[in-house]
Amino acid sequence: PQTIYLKDYTPFGFTVESVELTFRLAPHATRVLSKIRFAPNPEATDRTFFLHGEDLRLISARIDGREVNPELSDRGLTCAVPERAFTWEAEVEIDPANNTALEGLYMSSGMYCTQCEAEGFRKITFYPDRPDVMSVFTVRIEGDLPVMLSNGNKAGQGAGWAEWHDPWPKPAYLFALVAGDLVNHPDSFTTGSGRAVELNIWVRPGDLHKCAFGMEALKRSMTWDEEVYGREYDLDIFNIVAVDDFNMGAMENNGLNIFNSSAVLASPETATDANFERIEAIIAHEYFHNWTGNRITCRDWFQLCLKEGLTVFRDAQFTSDVRSAPVKRIGDVMDLRGRQFPEDNGPLSHPVRPESFQEINNFYTATVYEKGAEVIGMLKRLVGEEAYYKAVELYFERHDGDAATIEDWLKVFEDTTGRDLGQFKRWYSQSGTPRLTVEEAWEPGETGAEGVPASRPPSRDLAAEQGASDDSKGSQGAPDQVRGAAREQASGGAAPTGGGTYTLTFRQETRPTPGQEEKLPQVIPIAVGLLGPNGAEVRPTEVLEMTQAEQSFRFTGLATKPVPSILRDFSAPVVLDRSLTSTENAFLLAHDTDPFNRWEAGRNLARATLLDMATGDARPDGDYLDGLTAVLRDRGLDPALRAQMLALPTQSEIAQMQHDRGQTPDPEAIYTAHETLKLRMAEHLQDLLPVLYAENQIEAPYRPDADQASKRDLSTAVLGLLSRIDGGAQAAQQYARADNMTLQLSALAGLLIAGKGEAELEAFQQQWKDDRLVMDKWFGLQVSHAAPARAAEVAERLTRHPDFTLTNPNRFRAVLGALGMNHAGFHHGSGKGYALVADKLIALDAKNPQTTARMCALFQTWRRYDASRQAHARAALERIAATPGLSRDTTEMVTRMLA
Numbered sequence: 064p065q066t067i068y069l070k071d072y073t074p075f076g077f078t079v080e081s082v083e084l085t086f087r088l089a090p091h092a093t094r095v096l097s098k099i100r101f102a103p104n105p106e107a108t109d110r111t112f113f114l115h116g117e118d119l120r121l122i123s124a125r126i127d128g129r130e131v132n133p134e135l136s137d138r139g140l141t142c143a144v145p146e147r148a149f150t151w152e153a154e155v156e157i158d159p160a161n162n163t164a165l166e167g168l169y170m171s172s173g174m175y176c177t178q179c180e181a182e183g184f185r186k187i188t189f190y191p192d193r194p195d196v197m198s199v200f201t202v203r204i205e206g207d208l209p210v211m212l213s214n215g216n217k218a219g220q221g222a223g224w225a226e227w228h229d230p231w232p233k234p235a236y237l238f239a240l241v242a243g244d245l246v247n248h249p250d251s252f253t254t255g256s257g258r259a260v261e262l263n264i265w266v267r268p269g270d271l272h273k274c275a276f277g278m279e280a281l282k283r284s285m286t287w288d289e290e291v292y293g294r295e296y297d298l299d300i301f302n303i304v305a306v307d308d309f310n311m312g313a314m315e316n317n318g319l320n321i322f323n324s325s326a327v328l329a330s331p332e333t334a335t336d337a338n339f340e341r342i343e344a345i346i347a348h349e350y351f352h353n354w355t356g357n358r359i360t361c362r363d364w365f366q367l368c369l370k371e372g373l374t375v376f377r378d379a380q381f382t383s384d385v386r387s388a389p390v391k392r393i394g395d396v397m398d399l400r401g402r403q404f405p406e407d408n409g410p411l412s413h414p415v416r417p418e419s420f421q422e423i424n425n426f427y428t429a430t431v432y433e434k435g436a437e438v439i440g441m442l443k444r445l446v447g448e449e450a451y452y453k454a455v456e457l458y459f460e461r462h463d464g465d466a467a468t469i470e471d472w473l474k475v476f477e478d479t480t481g482r483d484l485g486q487f488k489r490w491y492s493q494s495g496t497p498r499l500t501v502e503e504a505w506e507p508g509e510t511g512a513e514g515v516p517a518s519r520p521p522s523r524d525l526a527a528e529q530g531a532s533d534d535s536k537g538s539q540g541a542p543d544q545v546r547g548a549a550r551e552q553a554s555g556g557a558a559p560t561g562g563g564t565y566t567l568t569f570r571q572e573t574r575p576t577p578g579q580e581e582k583l584p585q586v587i588p589i590a591v592g593l594l595g596p597n598g599a600e601v602r603p604t605e606v607l608e609m610t611q612a613e614q615s616f617r618f619t620g621l622a623t624k625p626v627p628s629i630l631r632d633f634s635a636p637v638v639l640d641r642s643l644t645s646t647e648n649a650f651l652l653a654h655d656t657d658p659f660n661r662w663e664a665g666r667n668l669a670r671a672t673l674l675d676m677a678t679g680d681a682r683p684d685g686d687y688l689d690g691l692t693a694v695l696r697d698r699g700l701d702p703a704l705r706a707q708m709l710a711l712p713t714q715s716e717i718a719q720m721q722h723d724r725g726q727t728p729d730p731e732a733i734y735t736a737h738e739t740l741k742l743r744m745a746e747h748l749q750d751l752l753p754v755l756y757a758e759n760q761i762e763a764p765y766r767p768d769a770d771q772a773s774k775r776d777l778s779t780a781v782l783g784l785l786s787r788i789d790g791g792a793q794a795a796q797q798y799a800r801a802d803n804m805t806l807q808l809s810a811l812a813g814l815l816i817a818g819k820g821e822a823e824l825e826a827f828q829q830q831w832k833d834d835r836l837v838m839d840k841w842f843g844l845q846v847s848h849a850a851p852a853r854a855a856e857v858a859e860r861l862t863r864h865p866d867f868t869l870t871n872p873n874r875f876r877a878v879l880g881a882l883g884m885n886h887a888g889f890h891h892g893s894g895k896g897y898a899l900v901a902d903k904l905i906a907l908d909a910k911n912p913q914t915t916a917r918m919c920a921l922f923q924t925w926r927r928y929d930a931s932r933q934a935h936a937r938a939a940l941e942r943i944a945a946t947p948g949l950s951r952d953t954t955e956m957v958t959r960m961l962a
């Protein structure tokens with residue numbers, strides 16, 4: 064397969080002035096007629112007329128009305144063309160009903176729909192399918208279907224036809240078409256400048272009762288983007304369509320967002336609180352793309368993080384504003400550590416802006432999305448709130464209508480702030496997770512005796528002033544962006560007089576990653592606050608800007624040796640390698656004023672305990688259990704935050720830590736440690752658990768808002784522990800009276816934890832057999848709760864269930880994805896987890912390369928484990944690699960993992 068490089072970018076030889084498409088729909092023989100106005104591109108030198116095209120049957124092609132005979136290959140066509148503007152017309156035939164790859168035009172549950180990002184448009188017609196070719200599209204759809212939609216505004220409709228016109232120039236990857244027997248949940252929105260926008264969510268007839276929440280989320284997103292970023296919607300209509308068979312979450316096509324039904328449909332009976340929150344975030348994400356992605360798009364696919372990192376950052380801001388900021392931050396960091404860190408520290412490691420690829424769909428990764436968002440967060444923290452919004456404003460002003468680059472993005476920050484972001488840019492080009500170590504030093508001052516205030520106020524203490532003005536958007540609870548405060552670099556500062564001096568010395572190091580042996584120091588914003596010995600904060604959060612491989616920061620004028628709280632709010636996507644004693648962690652767990660670091664202190668205790676327990680017969684750390692008890696009793700703390708405190712580090716996180724320390728993780732031992740610790744926690748908390756459970760029951764009717772969800776989060780976490788000591792009694796009761804999916808599912812999980820639930824599993828299946836999304840939960844739950852030795856068998860049995868199918872990615876992920884996430888089950892010593900996943904990936908690849916390739920990443924950590932497991936994993940990967948006709952997508956993934 065061919066490798067594409069960022070450094071080889073050249074513009075296309077032609078511009079496209081307009082595109083007119085006509086679709087004559089038929090399941091196996093859809094005709095697509097295109098009429099495209101091309102002109103020579105003055106900015107290009109290469110005038111080769113190459114149009115992408117795959118799986119197309121060319122019927123005819125004309126230039127300015129005269130038949131031509133282009134040269135065809137399996138990737139597209141070339142043709143001799145005039146040296147002036149001309150009109151290209153082509154007619155092709157495609158087969159949507161046989162399109163199981165779910166890329167291009169395909170059919171799902173009887174409806175026509177499209178997915179064109181990244182390179183699916185070339186499966187619809189011949190076209191320069193690259194994001195820097197932007198044009199205005201007019202689309203006519205002919206067919207015998209009640210609803211026929213495309214991008215932009217409605218231009219006309221009649222019996223058997225509909226026409227759409229999108230006034231905003233766009234690349235082909237944003238093209239969309241939907242046609243089928245659909246019903247809609249309508250609404251409307253009036254923009255800040257008073258324009259009326261028609262809103263619709265289109266679904267299959269049985270799903271109409273699942274649209275209300277998505278619609279509310281859409282309207283809230285529209286308002287939020289006006290208020291926070293000053294961005295108004297720009298068409299007369301905004302359509303969302305729910306599709307059952309979809310490779311990822313959703314797609315931001317101009318005016319016609321297409322969603323995986325799991326990412327939009329929800330009712331209290333069928334969706335959990337977590338589903339509602341995810342739906343709200345994805346609706347916001349796709350809507351926000353209208354400006355960050357569509358109005359300003361990417362020059363080439365290497366710039367993917369330009370739209371994805373920024374849009375993830377924006378949707379996280381939205382969620383933090385409408386829900387709890389600390390809870391969102393902690394959740395995002397758990398996700399980053401769970402998905403991005405393993406990627407960045409294994410064979411699939413790549414920079415936020417990759418420099419080469421074979422199949423771009425393989426780069427819609429946690430690194431591009433989530434680390435990409437972290438990079439924006441660091442930038443915002445470094446320049447401050449005000450400068451951030453100024454720079455983004457300039458970005459919209461300067462680049463509206465452009466296909467832009469990361470250089471363009473950074474330039475608006477440089478122009479707004481006068482900063483040189485040359486070194487900061489390494490976050491885009493250097494892969495791997497930086498590791499940060501820290502040393503502390505304390506020199507008591509002459510007058511600063513223990514416990515006695517310093518004789519004069521701390522020097523250069525700007526923290527208080529800046530702290531107040533800086534965080535004007537008030538992301539509740541999370542202190543951040545206090546810059547340039549009371550510290551000086553040890554090298555430059557004058558010797559302090561009066562009060563003690565506290566020095567933090569940081570070292571950063573990034574290990575080599577594939578293709579990058581040498582690493583350079585990065586700019587790391589380290590948010591630090593200092594606590595006094597009694598737990599009161601003596602210095603509020605300030606951001607230390609680390610730029611060197613090793614660097615010291617000095618705090619002067621302190622009365623006593625402080626306890627530092629480092630990397631508050633997780634101010635940079637790094638591993639902070641700092642071994643604190645359990646007393647120190649317990650102190651921070653009890654006193655830290657930064658909610659993230661308070662949670663992190665508890666997490667550190669849990670990690671240390673699990674590491675000890677996994678390598679010996681150690682018992683749970685008493686400081687951990689006591690600290691946890693105190694936190695759980697603190698009724699002033701958000702229940703959701705308490706639930707997060709109760710969650711243990713995942714088994715794969717422990718494996719990753721052991722690997723980092725040069726040890727070989729033993730999945731069975733980690734599993735046993737995990738189970739034992741949960742049991743000990745349940746025993747230790749046995750008096751408190753029923754109290755917490757009772758306190759967090761809700762009498763009022765179900766609402767999916769943060770307040771109610773927060774209480775259910777805690778009662779669910781509590782129920783999980785309770786089920787380990789009460790034989791599942793509470794879970795059985797909850798199951799019997801549950802009137803919403805959050806409670807029904809957590810009760811079923813509780814029963815499985817208690818080793819019960821056979822009858823309920825059967826009843827659940829009977830109750831929900833006609834609801835695909837609920838049945839996905841039923842499939843997934845059984846696999847994720849299976850004991851290690853049985854997980855592969857359970858998954859294998861479920862793949863033989865009549866409702867298991869390779870054509871629905873959600874169902875495939877529900878079973879095989881859940882197996883991959885069952886750490887000790889997937890990495891079972893017998894190798895049967897690996898073998899089953901390989902079997903199913905091989906079968907899936909023939910139908911759907913994109914989902915296959917994505918799921919291959921389950922193997923990315925295979926080299927961490929012992930020789931016997933490695934041999935099993937290698938055999939599985941080699942078996943996939945040796946499959947005749949293996950897709951380019953999957954070939955690239957397994958090759959990288961075997962390299």
Ligand code: B3K
Nearest residue numbers: 180181311313314424427
């Ligand atoms: N932009 C799409 C992702 C397309 C993935 C193509 N393999 C959804 C999103 O990020 O909003």
Ligand code: ZN
Nearest residue numbers: 348352371374
């Ligand atoms: Zn996106």
